[in-house]
Amino acid sequence: PNNKLVLSSKETLNLMKLRYGDNYCSSCQISNFSESININNVNIRTLPAGHILGSIQFLLEYKGYKLLISGDYKRTDDITCQAYEPSKCDTFITEATFGLPIFNHPDDKIEIKKLIKSLELNVNSTHLIGVYALGKCQRLISLLRAHGYDKTIFLHGALIKITEYYSNLGLKIGDVMNVSKKQTDELSNSLVLCPPSSLNDKWSQKFKNVIKGYVSGWMRIRQRIKQKNIELPLIISDHADWNEILSTVNQVEPKEVLVTHGREEALVDYLNNNKYKSSALNLIGFEDENE
Secondary structure (H helix, E strand, C coil): CCEEEEEECHHHHHHHHHHHCHHHEEEEEECCCCCEEEECCEEEEEEECCCCCCCEEEEEEECCEEEEECCCCCCCCCCCCCCCCCCCCCEEEEEECCCCCCCCCCCHHHHHHHHHHHHHHCCCCEEEEECCCCCHHHHHHHHHHHCCCCCCEEECHHHHHHHHHHHHCCCCCCCEEEHHHCCHHHCCCEEEEECHHHCCCHHHHHCCCEEEEEECHHHHCHHHHHHCCCCEEECCCCCCCHHHHHHHHHHHCCCEEEEEEECHHHHHHHHHCCCCEEEECCCCCCCCCCC
């Protein structure tokens, strides 16, 4: 909140207002993908980033020099947002949240089938699944619906507003309900989505026969699964994995790659040894995918 000037997509601005209230910024400007904006002789275009609804990249051009700033992005199909659009540039600033070879995200269809199978096999349990409120929650719901899960999905109160916003834009989320409207003994054989921080707090202790799951690219790491006491890890990420980052770099064909937001060292070293000039761009306050 309390930003001064914000240039972004209509969806991002609406989501900022929804999350932070009217004081999310002093002044804002909508950037449409089909338009260019000129500021001090710098031509600015925005491109879809494929991360979540409304996520964008910035393509800056000055006297023929092009700088592409990816922000968070992913390359897998996701009906909840526009797909990533590559654009050739001179310098590419890429995120590296999952910028290690160990990160090779599985097909999200395989992961969603794991969840549905667990629901079918454990009919006397309540599945309590941790999802980020913005993006991951709505993506998981859309995947469940696409794979035939048509039962009511119960939501922690913190997930309601943003999910309703997605629904108002046309995302088919089916029947969802605030879990507070049900007694815990009515939730056997039910699916409850909540913020990851709620999985192990006092709120979660009221549920009986719980199977805890967590939806994140970090579920590739066994230590994280153990630390968070997760029984059903689901590897679904809204960030590019190692191979997707490399594929994107090859597509945009930059002369230089600046790496930020994550595991810079391995990616910088790989790129420097594979025809690209690369270095880390350190930004204070950015490390892991938001939890």
